[in-house]
Amino acid sequence: MKRYILILLVLISVTNLFSQDNVLIEFKYLQLVNAQGDKDLAEDNYRNAEIICDSIIINSHISEVNAHMFFELAKSYELNEEYGLMAFSLLRQRCLAPNDSFNIEGQRLFEEACLRLQLTHKQARLLYYNTETKNITKNNYPAQLSILYQNSILLFDASVDAKLMKYYSLYNTQKLEIDYMHQQWQFLTMIDLGMKKKKRILSQKSVNSQKEYWEIEDNKLHKRVLMRAEHYYRKSDANAEAKYYLEEYKKLELSVFNKIQRSWRLLLN
């Protein structure tokens, strides 16, 4: 029995060491590419680096190297002016791999990225301080992931939203309570509503969680969301759901053009 436990322990430690290897190797490579300042090489490696980052998050992997990896990846995104993913990478470092030595440089880079994303200085600072983490353990990993999620959607960047949607299934497995705003964000991202409109909806101060996600005070926006939802479900061959949104659309105050549009959509269904 003792022998089996020993073998098991050795196997676990070896697997752990190998997983650390991948992060370390990717980090070293990023460091080399960033030092060269080669945009092509950096862009070419994003896919590989993101695979490693995803595996860190999916496995709730905790290591000192992770902070270096996320930070170096942020610098790599800066080379190609991918400010959304740069800010997101810094948030990942803040939430999931805290390291005090990156605080000053990290804040400068984060604020620079946020300003390029048309956020204000105040908003950037708020996001940065909201994501401050003292330490990360297996126990608080889901909660930290939740903080990352909540703050990242406020970056309002399409590439970040695409990445967050990818994490969403993982987020569900953690069985965390997701607040109304994030459920609404998920719905709006799923139906592919434009970023400006999404920002307008999510930036509303008063959020009534009793309402459906598409029930928005601004009538024009309300119609737009319903039409996008209908389009999304029709394209996904979910015709019954698409018709439901058309029915909701019918309840609104419609112009002649809106009525023609609705009739046309009914025909398509």
Added chain:
Amino acid sequence: MKGFLLIIFSFLFTINMMSQDIDIYRKGKDDNVKIPNIPLGMSKQEFHLLSTNLRLKDMLYAMVVPGYVHFKAQEKPMGYAILGARAVGFIGLSAVYYSAQINDENWYDINGDPNPDDVITIGNGWEIKKSDVILVTSATLIISTYLFDWIRGENLLHRKQDKIRYKYGIKHELQKAYSYNPSSGILPIASLSIKISSL
């Protein structure tokens, strides 16, 4: 002796004729069966790019298929642009040919007597037929798109291949340097080697 050589040559010729294909490049029987050592994390697109070769036959294909080399180098937008430009060139040539057929003229006769209505005057009275301008422009477009496709496409493919080789080459070396190895971290203080030499 002559008879013997004749038999050997005819034998070799028969064997050659029986083979299914004539390969200019050396190709092993099991080349397609061999499973390559693909680096971890390499995408199918990268693998495809890395195993792409440009040979002389591709030059011929590029003459027939506009943008062929760019498509091969996975540069579709530029490939379609070349396709469009080449199509414009062919439309120009066809227009010149059919207009010459209708007017009962020689379509490729650049030095022929120009029709006064069909002439453009450039600079100090230098006259040139409109159809000749279209003919030369179209031909130039076709040739230049072909050369552009070949030269830029090849350069692009090589650059992409270099990038992939560099990326996985460095990572492979890093893997060797940092991977878990029980002996890493131990400095050898003595070594024993056996040298086998042929006398």
